[in-house]
Amino acid sequence: MRVRAQFMMVMALDKCIGCHTCSVTCKQAWTNRNGTDYVWFNNVETKPGIGYPKHYEDQERWKGGWKLDGRERLQLKAGGRVRKLLHIFANPDLPVIDDYYEPWTYDYGHLVQAPLGDAAPVLSARSRLTGKPTALEWGPNWEDNLGGATERAREDPNLASIQDRVRLDYEHVFMFYLPRICEHCLNPSCVASCPSGAMYKREEDGIVLVDQDKCRSWRFCVSGCPYKKVYFNHVTGKAEKCTFCYARVEDGEPTICSETCVGRIRYIGIVLYDLDAVTAAASALDERDLVEAHRDLFLDARDPDVVAAAQDSGVPHDWIEAAQHSPVYALARELRVALPLHPEFRNLPMVWYVPPLAPVLDSLAVAGFDAEDPADVFAAIEHLRIPIEYLANLLAAGDVAPVEESLRKQTAMRAYKRAEQLTGRGDPAVAEAAGLDAASLEHLYRLLALANYDERYVIPRSHREDVGALQTEHWSLDFPGVFETRRGQEVPLPHRKEAR
Ligand code: SF4
Ligand code: SF4
Incomplete structure (x- = not known):
């Protein structure tokens, strides 16, 4: 077992107020430069909607991520090396600027330079690409708060199996x-797609990250990422992406999107996992097993055997301690309320989400249920405004069971705490019926409702003295763990290139 430590983020979607502060502060920090006008390392979408770039979730169209081939081996959905070489000068799966949006600014000078007239001068939009007047037809949050949803939301692929039920x-x-943001995947298809070895x-x-010196502008990382979180800078001719604010987390600080999150929805911590088990987990035959396979990768950092294996693998002691107090491990593995975004892409993404409960108590009353009755509390899940099948398509490859488990736990925690506030005593039967004991319920309540800064962000400082020994693995098309491993058979070691 080769134990590795990985940064992970969890977002509790009920708490997001859609203020876009995270997007703006990220832009100020990272993409406030020429060639990155259209780039939002962090964006906030309204669901249902087709997202940014348009229809990014539709892999029949973009061919991002992975699939299993006829022999149950992982293969890039866009095909292997031969197909890449055939299309290296004309990648057919690449989004164009209109799939994102044409960035624009305003002719602000006109406000003060316009000649005197009867009407006040008005601003007109100008393209940031051509400098010419442009008609605004799409933007990175064009669908904000369901703007235009009556026309476009039906194209959301997560609605595919429930169109008959959902009325918009x-x-x-x-x-x-x-x-x-970028998912900093355990099985990153952007890295495996890069012919130059620049993604690592x-x-x-x-x-x-992207090694800017090695990037040769092929842009297969852009098409290979199913979340469309690698962007091409047309000025520098290099790929760019979310860096997980490495300069901040190396110093023990949260990413800028997390630091400035108004809703306090974000949690950052360390999880330990077994590198040798990654390919097998991503190769689960049934897509619906991927959530559990992914969860099972996360190791219990309090288990003495795991601690010993982590020490043998070179994980620093204070990182193991951080993993023992990790809020993301608690939400994803212990409490089982967080879920990965589109696990069916087989990238093993490392930004997970606590699915939103919607205003459940209001829904209860509207549906004629009693919020104090344990039986009614869970029946309410069927009556949530957000269809559970929609959340399952988004967060569990269509399997409603893990979503229902998360929603039941959140519902039980709220009902218990509500009763405790109103009557002085919560009903333990509600918690037990959702699979929560008293300690777990308090832990969930603490994390989702009260957690302060130090509880939401448990980030160990980097050990710069160890970086040379660990080295960075530069995975590319030759990565044997990707192309030569059958499910259940021994996983070959990935290439380790010499330190630069
Ligand atoms: S989400 Fe990030 S790590 Fe995953 S494939 Fe896309 S760019 Fe790579
Ligand atoms: S800053 Fe936080 S609350 Fe605001 S949109 Fe971003 S994630 Fe949501």
Whole structure:
């Protein structure tokens, strides 16, 4: 067993107020430069909607992520090396600027330079690409708060299997916010897609980065990422992506999107996992087993055997301690309320989400249920405004069971705490029926409702003295763990290139 430590983020979607502060502060920090006008390392989408770039979740169209081939081996959905070489000068799966949006600014000078006239001068939009006047037709949050949803939301692929049930007219509409960054995947298809070896995953903390010197502008990382979180800078001719604010986390600080999150929805911590088990987990035959396979990768950092294996693998002691107090491990593995975004892409993404409960107590009353009655509390899940099947398509490859488990736990925790506030005593039967004992319920309540800064962000400082020993693994098309491993058979070691 080769134990590795990985940064992970969890976002509790009920708490997101859609303020876009995270997107703005990220832009100020990272993409406030020429060639990155259209780039939002962090964006906040309203769901249902087609997202940014348009339809990014539709892999029949973009061919991002992984699939199993006829012999149950992982294969890039866009095909292997031969197909890449055939299309290296004309990648057919690449989004164009209109799939994102044409960035624009305003002719601000006109406000003060316009000649005197009867009407006040008005601003007109100008393209940041051509400098010419442009008609605004799409933007990175064009669908904010369901803007234009009556026309476009039906194209959301997560609605595919439930179109008959879901009505998007005003009385029945539902929505929630989905903030997105790069997933810093355990099985990153961007890294495996890069012909130049420029994309790499840092072995010491799992952050996925682009080596700007090695990037040769092929852009297969852009098409290979199913979350469309690698962007091409047309000025520098290099790929760019979310860096997980490595300069901040190396110093023990949270990413800028987390630091400034108004809703306090974000949690950052360390998880330990077995590198040798990654390919098998991503190769689960049934897509619906991927959530559990992914969860099972996370090791219990309090288990003495895991601690010994982590020490043998070179994980520093204070990182093991951080993993023992990790809020993300607690939400994803212990309490089982967080879920990965589109596990069916087989990338093993490391930004997970606590699915939104919607205003459940209001839903209870509207549906004629009693919020104090344990039986009614769980029946309410069927009556949530956000259809559970929609959340399952988004967070569990269509399997409603893990979503239901998360929603039941959140519902039980709220009902218990509500009764405790009103009557002085919560009903333990509600908690037990959701699979929560008293300690777990208090832990869940603490994390989701009260957690302060130090509880939400448990980030060990980097050990710069160890970086040379650990080195960075530069995975590319030759990565044998990707192309030569059968499920259940021994996993070959990935290439280790010499330190630069
Ligand atoms: S989400 Fe990030 S790590 Fe995963 S494939 Fe896309 S760019 Fe790579
Ligand atoms: S800053 Fe936080 S609350 Fe605001 S949109 Fe971003 S994730 Fe949501």
